[in-house]
Amino acid sequence: MTQVHCTRAQTAVLQVLQQQHEPISAQELHKLIKQHQRIGLATVYRALDVLKRMGKVQHRVTLTGEKLYNAVEQDRHYMTCLDCGQSFPMNTCPLKGLELSLQHTSSFTIYYHTLEFFGLCEPCSAQGG
Amino acid sequence: MTQVHCTRAQTAVLQVLQQQHEPISAQELHKLIKQHQRIGLATVYRALDVLKRMGKVQHRVTLTGEKLYNAVEQDRHYMTCLDCGQSFPMNTCPLKGLELSLQHTSSFTIYYHTLEFFGLCEPCSAQGG
DNA sequence: GTTATTGCAAACAATTTGCACCCAC
DNA sequence: GTGGGTGCAAATTGTTTGCAATAAC
Numbered sequence: 001m002t003q004v005h006c007t008r009a010q011t012a013v014l015q016v017l018q019q020q021h022e023p024i025s026a027q028e029l030h031k032l033i034k035q036h037q038r039i040g041l042a043t044v045y046r047a048l049d050v051l052k053r054m055g056k057v058q059h060r061v062t063l064t065g066e067k068l069y070n071a072v073e074q075d076r077h078y079m080t081c082l083d084c085g086q087s088f089p090m091n092t093c094p095l096k097g098l099e100l101s102l103q104h105t106s107s108f109t110i111y112y113h114t115l116e117f118f119g120l121c122e123p124c125s126a127q128g129g
Numbered sequence: 130m131t132q133v134h135c136t137r138a139q140t141a142v143l144q145v146l147q148q149q150h151e152p153i154s155a156q157e158l159h160k161l162i163k164q165h166q167r168i169g170l171a172t173v174y175r176a177l178d179v180l181k182r183m184g185k186v187q188h189r190v191t192l193t194g195e196k197l198y199n200a201v202e203q204d205r206h207y208m209t210c211l212d213c214g215q216s217f218p219m220n221t222c223p224l225k226g227l228e229l230s231l232q233h234t235s236s237f238t239i240y241y242h243t244l245e246f247f248g249l250c251e252p253c254s255a256q257g258g
Numbered sequence: 259g260t261t262a263t264t265g266c267a268a269a270c271a272a273t274t275t276g277c278a279c280c281c282a283c
Numbered sequence: 284g285t286g287g288g289t290g291c292a293a294a295t296t297g298t299t300t301g302c303a304a305t306a307a308c
Contacts, residue, residue, distance in 0.1 A: 007287085008281090008289085038289090038290080041273085041290090042274070042275080042289080043289055045274070054211075061190045065196075079237045082181065082240065095223070095224075102246070108208045108217065109248045109249040111211065111249070112247055113245060114243065116242060117237070119237055120238040120240070121237055125238045136307095137263080155297080156297080169266060170298085171265070171267095171298085174298060175263085175264085175299090194272090196297085
Protein backbone atom coordinates (compact mmCIF):
# COMPACT_ATOMS: atom_id res chain seq x y z
CA MET A 1 0.00 0.00 0.00
CA THR A 2 2.75 2.44 0.87
CA GLN A 3 4.24 2.65 -2.58
CA VAL A 4 6.57 5.44 -3.49
CA HIS A 5 7.54 4.74 -7.10
CA CYS A 6 5.09 4.02 -9.84
CA THR A 7 5.92 1.23 -12.26
CA ARG A 8 6.15 1.87 -15.97
CA ALA A 9 2.63 0.57 -16.47
CA GLN A 10 1.17 2.59 -13.63
CA THR A 11 2.77 5.76 -14.94
CA ALA A 12 1.40 5.17 -18.42
CA VAL A 13 -2.10 4.39 -17.15
CA LEU A 14 -2.26 7.45 -14.94
CA GLN A 15 -0.86 9.70 -17.62
CA VAL A 16 -3.33 8.59 -20.26
CA LEU A 17 -6.23 8.85 -17.83
CA GLN A 18 -5.24 12.37 -16.91
CA GLN A 19 -5.30 13.33 -20.58
CA GLN A 20 -8.88 12.16 -21.08
CA HIS A 21 -11.87 14.44 -20.80
CA GLU A 22 -14.21 11.58 -20.06
CA PRO A 23 -13.84 8.27 -18.22
CA ILE A 24 -12.77 5.40 -20.48
CA SER A 25 -12.85 1.61 -20.30
CA ALA A 26 -9.86 -0.56 -19.48
CA GLN A 27 -9.91 -1.90 -23.02
CA GLU A 28 -9.77 1.58 -24.55
CA LEU A 29 -7.05 2.52 -22.12
CA HIS A 30 -5.10 -0.52 -23.24
CA LYS A 31 -5.44 0.46 -26.91
CA LEU A 32 -4.29 4.00 -26.19
CA ILE A 33 -1.21 2.93 -24.26
CA LYS A 34 -0.29 0.29 -26.84
CA GLN A 35 0.21 3.07 -29.37
CA HIS A 36 3.29 4.13 -27.43
CA GLN A 37 4.57 1.05 -25.65
CA ARG A 38 4.27 -2.72 -25.50
CA ILE A 39 1.74 -3.53 -22.79
CA GLY A 40 -0.64 -6.37 -21.96
CA LEU A 41 -4.27 -5.95 -21.03
CA ALA A 42 -3.69 -7.77 -17.75
CA THR A 43 -1.02 -5.25 -16.83
CA VAL A 44 -3.46 -2.44 -17.43
CA TYR A 45 -5.90 -4.07 -15.03
CA ARG A 46 -3.15 -4.63 -12.49
CA ALA A 47 -2.04 -1.01 -12.72
CA LEU A 48 -5.62 0.21 -12.41
CA ASP A 49 -6.05 -1.91 -9.32
CA VAL A 50 -3.00 -0.42 -7.62
CA LEU A 51 -3.92 3.12 -8.61
CA LYS A 52 -7.44 2.65 -7.32
CA ARG A 53 -6.11 1.47 -3.98
CA MET A 54 -3.86 4.51 -3.88
CA GLY A 55 -6.91 6.70 -4.42
CA LYS A 56 -5.54 8.13 -7.66
CA VAL A 57 -7.98 6.47 -10.01
CA GLN A 58 -11.66 5.81 -9.65
CA HIS A 59 -14.28 4.24 -11.85
CA ARG A 60 -17.96 4.31 -12.46
CA VAL A 61 -20.12 1.56 -13.93
CA THR A 62 -22.43 2.18 -16.86
CA LEU A 63 -25.92 0.74 -17.13
CA THR A 64 -24.47 -1.96 -19.39
CA GLY A 65 -22.02 -2.98 -16.68
CA GLU A 66 -18.93 -1.55 -18.31
CA LYS A 67 -16.41 0.05 -15.97
CA LEU A 68 -15.11 3.47 -16.99
CA TYR A 69 -11.99 4.79 -15.31
CA ASN A 70 -10.79 8.32 -14.66
CA ALA A 71 -8.15 10.14 -12.67
CA VAL A 72 -9.58 11.13 -9.31
CA GLU A 73 -8.79 14.84 -9.58
CA GLN A 74 -11.32 15.17 -12.38
CA ASP A 75 -14.28 14.61 -10.04
CA ARG A 76 -16.89 14.35 -12.77
CA HIS A 77 -20.47 13.31 -12.21
CA TYR A 78 -23.34 12.25 -14.43
CA MET A 79 -27.07 12.07 -14.76
CA THR A 80 -27.96 8.84 -16.52
CA CYS A 81 -31.24 8.12 -18.25
CA LEU A 82 -32.71 4.75 -17.33
CA ASP A 83 -34.61 4.61 -20.60
CA CYS A 84 -32.12 5.52 -23.33
CA GLY A 85 -29.02 4.88 -21.26
CA GLN A 86 -27.33 8.17 -22.15
CA SER A 87 -25.18 9.86 -19.51
CA PHE A 88 -25.23 13.62 -19.18
CA PRO A 89 -22.22 15.18 -17.44
CA MET A 90 -22.88 17.66 -14.65
CA ASN A 91 -20.77 20.77 -14.70
CA THR A 92 -20.35 21.04 -10.94
CA CYS A 93 -20.02 18.67 -8.03
CA PRO A 94 -22.69 19.28 -5.40
CA LEU A 95 -20.53 17.61 -2.77
CA LYS A 96 -17.47 19.84 -2.94
CA GLY A 97 -17.98 21.38 0.49
CA LEU A 98 -19.81 18.51 2.05
CA GLU A 99 -16.91 16.12 1.65
CA LEU A 100 -14.65 18.45 3.58
CA SER A 101 -17.04 18.83 6.49
CA LEU A 102 -17.53 15.07 6.56
CA GLN A 103 -13.80 14.64 7.05
CA HIS A 104 -14.15 16.28 10.44
CA THR A 105 -17.16 14.42 11.78
CA SER A 106 -15.83 10.99 10.81
CA SER A 107 -12.66 9.01 11.40
CA PHE A 108 -12.75 7.73 7.84
CA THR A 109 -10.20 9.37 5.54
CA ILE A 110 -11.97 10.28 2.32
CA TYR A 111 -10.00 10.18 -0.94
CA TYR A 112 -12.88 10.64 -3.34
CA HIS A 113 -16.52 9.85 -3.91
CA THR A 114 -18.76 8.56 -6.64
CA LEU A 115 -22.07 10.23 -7.29
CA GLU A 116 -24.54 9.62 -10.06
CA PHE A 117 -28.15 10.52 -10.59
CA PHE A 118 -30.55 8.19 -12.38
CA GLY A 119 -33.90 8.95 -13.90
CA LEU A 120 -35.31 10.07 -17.22
CA CYS A 121 -33.84 12.61 -19.59
CA GLU A 122 -36.16 15.22 -21.06
CA PRO A 123 -36.89 13.49 -24.41
CA CYS A 124 -37.49 10.10 -22.81
CA SER A 125 -39.67 11.50 -20.09
CA ALA A 126 -41.74 13.32 -22.74
CA GLN A 127 -42.33 10.15 -24.76
CA GLY A 128 -42.37 7.33 -22.28
CA GLY A 129 -44.45 8.66 -19.43
CA MET B 130 -41.38 1.07 -20.36
CA THR B 131 -44.93 1.93 -19.47
CA GLN B 132 -45.67 -1.18 -17.50
CA VAL B 133 -48.56 -1.34 -15.11
CA HIS B 134 -48.51 -4.90 -13.81
CA CYS B 135 -45.49 -6.61 -12.40
CA THR B 136 -44.77 -10.18 -13.45
CA ARG B 137 -44.50 -12.93 -10.89
CA ALA B 138 -40.73 -12.73 -10.97
CA GLN B 139 -40.66 -8.96 -10.67
CA THR B 140 -42.97 -9.08 -7.68
CA ALA B 141 -40.83 -11.67 -5.96
CA VAL B 142 -37.61 -9.79 -6.64
CA LEU B 143 -38.96 -6.49 -5.39
CA GLN B 144 -40.51 -8.07 -2.33
CA VAL B 145 -37.34 -9.84 -1.28
CA LEU B 146 -35.25 -6.73 -1.89
CA GLN B 147 -37.57 -4.66 0.25
CA GLN B 148 -37.13 -7.14 3.09
CA GLN B 149 -33.33 -6.81 3.08
CA HIS B 150 -31.45 -4.45 5.32
CA GLU B 151 -28.46 -4.37 3.04
CA PRO B 152 -28.01 -4.61 -0.72
CA ILE B 153 -27.52 -8.16 -1.97
CA SER B 154 -26.16 -9.78 -5.11
CA ALA B 155 -28.31 -11.23 -7.88
CA GLN B 156 -27.09 -14.70 -6.95
CA GLU B 157 -28.11 -14.32 -3.32
CA LEU B 158 -31.42 -12.90 -4.43
CA HIS B 159 -31.93 -15.94 -6.61
CA LYS B 160 -31.24 -18.31 -3.71
CA LEU B 161 -33.66 -16.46 -1.47
CA ILE B 162 -36.50 -16.51 -3.98
CA LYS B 163 -35.91 -20.17 -4.84
CA GLN B 164 -36.83 -21.05 -1.27
CA HIS B 165 -40.40 -20.09 -2.08
CA GLN B 166 -40.84 -20.59 -5.80
CA ARG B 167 -39.26 -22.16 -8.84
CA ILE B 168 -37.23 -19.46 -10.54
CA GLY B 169 -34.22 -19.30 -12.86
CA LEU B 170 -31.23 -17.06 -12.37
CA ALA B 171 -31.79 -15.52 -15.79
CA THR B 172 -35.29 -14.53 -14.78
CA VAL B 173 -33.92 -12.77 -11.73
CA TYR B 174 -31.58 -10.76 -13.93
CA ARG B 175 -34.41 -9.99 -16.33
CA ALA B 176 -36.65 -8.82 -13.49
CA LEU B 177 -33.85 -6.71 -12.02
CA ASP B 178 -33.32 -5.09 -15.37
CA VAL B 179 -36.97 -4.08 -15.71
CA LEU B 180 -37.17 -2.86 -12.13
CA LYS B 181 -34.03 -0.80 -12.57
CA ARG B 182 -35.50 0.85 -15.66
CA MET B 183 -38.64 1.58 -13.69
CA GLY B 184 -36.52 3.27 -11.06
CA LYS B 185 -37.65 0.87 -8.33
CA VAL B 186 -34.36 -0.95 -7.89
CA GLN B 187 -30.83 0.34 -7.92
CA HIS B 188 -27.44 -1.24 -7.48
CA ARG B 189 -23.97 -0.41 -6.39
CA VAL B 190 -20.75 -2.13 -7.38
CA THR B 191 -18.28 -3.39 -4.82
CA LEU B 192 -14.53 -3.06 -5.16
CA THR B 193 -14.48 -6.66 -6.35
CA GLY B 194 -16.89 -5.83 -9.16
CA GLU B 195 -19.90 -7.57 -7.67
CA LYS B 196 -23.23 -5.81 -8.15
CA LEU B 197 -25.41 -5.44 -5.06
CA TYR B 198 -29.06 -4.58 -5.53
CA ASN B 199 -31.51 -2.81 -3.27
CA ALA B 200 -34.96 -1.27 -3.41
CA VAL B 201 -34.67 2.41 -4.22
CA GLU B 202 -36.63 3.67 -1.23
CA GLN B 203 -33.88 2.47 1.07
CA ASP B 204 -31.42 5.12 -0.16
CA ARG B 205 -28.44 3.71 1.66
CA HIS B 206 -24.89 4.93 1.21
CA TYR B 207 -21.47 3.66 2.16
CA MET B 208 -17.93 4.62 2.89
CA THR B 209 -15.64 1.98 1.45
CA CYS B 210 -12.06 1.39 2.49
CA LEU B 211 -9.70 1.05 -0.46
CA ASP B 212 -7.28 -0.98 1.64
CA CYS B 213 -9.35 -3.64 3.42
CA GLY B 214 -12.37 -3.36 1.15
CA GLN B 215 -14.90 -3.11 3.96
CA SER B 216 -17.96 -0.94 3.43
CA PHE B 217 -19.32 1.15 6.27
CA PRO B 218 -22.95 2.23 5.98
CA MET B 219 -23.74 5.89 6.54
CA ASN B 220 -26.75 6.62 8.69
CA THR B 221 -27.95 9.59 6.69
CA CYS B 222 -27.99 10.67 3.09
CA PRO B 223 -26.26 14.03 2.62
CA LEU B 224 -28.18 14.59 -0.61
CA LYS B 225 -31.72 14.42 0.70
CA GLY B 226 -32.47 18.10 0.14
CA LEU B 227 -30.08 18.63 -2.70
CA GLU B 228 -31.82 16.16 -4.97
CA LEU B 229 -35.08 18.03 -4.62
CA SER B 230 -33.57 21.39 -5.46
CA LEU B 231 -31.82 19.82 -8.45
CA GLN B 232 -35.19 18.71 -9.79
CA HIS B 233 -36.09 22.36 -10.30
CA THR B 234 -32.94 23.60 -11.97
CA SER B 235 -32.78 20.73 -14.47
CA SER B 236 -35.11 19.14 -16.98
CA PHE B 237 -33.88 15.70 -16.00
CA THR B 238 -36.35 13.71 -13.88
CA ILE B 239 -34.42 12.17 -11.00
CA TYR B 240 -35.54 8.80 -9.65
CA TYR B 241 -32.61 8.11 -7.37
CA HIS B 242 -28.89 8.58 -6.98
CA THR B 243 -25.86 6.55 -6.07
CA LEU B 244 -23.28 7.98 -3.73
CA GLU B 245 -20.28 6.33 -2.19
CA PHE B 246 -17.20 7.62 -0.48
CA PHE B 247 -13.83 5.90 -0.88
CA GLY B 248 -10.74 6.22 1.24
CA LEU B 249 -9.22 4.58 4.28
CA CYS B 250 -11.00 3.35 7.36
CA GLU B 251 -9.53 4.23 10.74
CA PRO B 252 -7.61 0.97 11.36
CA CYS B 253 -6.16 0.85 7.85
CA SER B 254 -5.20 4.48 7.88
CA ALA B 255 -3.43 3.94 11.24
CA GLN B 256 -1.38 1.00 9.94
CA GLY B 257 -0.85 1.69 6.28
CA GLY B 258 0.07 5.34 6.07
C1' DG C 259 -56.45 -19.60 -27.60
C1' DT C 260 -53.05 -16.25 -27.84
C1' DT C 261 -49.25 -13.69 -26.07
C1' DA C 262 -45.89 -12.70 -22.81
C1' DT C 263 -43.05 -14.83 -19.28
C1' DT C 264 -40.13 -18.37 -17.67
C1' DG C 265 -36.46 -22.08 -16.92
C1' DC C 266 -32.66 -24.15 -18.60
C1' DA C 267 -28.31 -24.53 -20.76
C1' DA C 268 -25.25 -22.68 -23.78
C1' DA C 269 -22.85 -18.40 -25.07
C1' DC C 270 -20.59 -14.19 -23.89
C1' DA C 271 -17.43 -10.60 -22.18
C1' DA C 272 -14.81 -8.44 -18.94
C1' DT C 273 -11.55 -9.40 -15.71
C1' DT C 274 -8.12 -12.31 -13.17
C1' DT C 275 -4.51 -15.71 -12.66
C1' DG C 276 -0.27 -18.71 -13.55
C1' DC C 277 3.92 -18.70 -15.19
C1' DA C 278 8.08 -17.89 -17.85
C1' DC C 279 10.62 -13.87 -19.31
C1' DC C 280 12.65 -9.41 -18.86
C1' DC C 281 14.05 -5.17 -16.93
C1' DA C 282 15.76 -2.08 -13.31
C1' DC C 283 18.64 -1.50 -9.79
C1' DG D 284 22.50 -11.28 -10.11
C1' DT D 285 18.06 -10.83 -7.90
C1' DG D 286 13.23 -9.52 -7.27
C1' DG D 287 9.52 -7.29 -8.84
C1' DG D 288 7.03 -6.07 -13.00
C1' DT D 289 5.26 -7.76 -17.35
C1' DG D 290 3.12 -10.19 -21.46
C1' DC D 291 0.63 -13.85 -22.92
C1' DA D 292 -2.86 -17.26 -22.87
C1' DA D 293 -5.81 -19.93 -20.23
C1' DA D 294 -9.25 -19.86 -16.54
C1' DT D 295 -12.83 -17.77 -14.09
C1' DT D 296 -16.90 -15.14 -13.01
C1' DG D 297 -21.10 -12.72 -13.43
C1' DT D 298 -24.40 -11.85 -16.77
C1' DT D 299 -27.10 -12.46 -21.20
C1' DT D 300 -29.36 -14.99 -24.94
C1' DG D 301 -32.09 -18.67 -27.66
C1' DC D 302 -35.67 -21.45 -27.43
C1' DA D 303 -39.18 -24.72 -26.06
C1' DA D 304 -42.39 -25.14 -22.27
C1' DT D 305 -45.54 -22.67 -19.31
C1' DA D 306 -48.55 -19.38 -17.23
C1' DA D 307 -51.69 -15.47 -17.54
C1' DC D 308 -55.72 -13.38 -19.23
